[in-house]
Amino acid sequence: MWLRPLLLLLLSLLSIATLSTAHAFERPFPAHAKRGKMTPASFPDIVIEGKTRQLAPGARIWNEDNLLQMPASLRGSGLTVNYTEDANGHIDRVWILTSAEAGEPITKQTQTQPNSKAP
DSSP states (O other): OOHHHHHHHHHHHHHHHHHHHHTOOOOOOOTTOEEEEEEEOSTTEEEETTEEEEEEEEEEEEOTTSOBOOGGGOOOSSEEEEEEEOTTSOEEEEEEOOHHHHHSOHHHHSSOOTTOOOO
């Protein structure tokens, strides 16, 4: 009779531990990444540092949980992001930063680390 509640408690604790370790990673950012404040606009435009910029075809945006996010689903303004530009000056990759990542200098985040690859 007491075995079932104990099993449920163990499964709950295990799932909580798994969720907390999922956020305990450092995202690798390319050495040429830039930092800015982003506000979504009408696709394919976004506003970075008050300037309207265009997303490159096939641009990828990662949210704070490192999951891909569609440009049309972006909400908010003044989001702190790291981003890269393609050869045409279009924004091709955007990482929406967590508050902890935003508090670190970008130079610390973009230092090349062994065995790390940018997505």
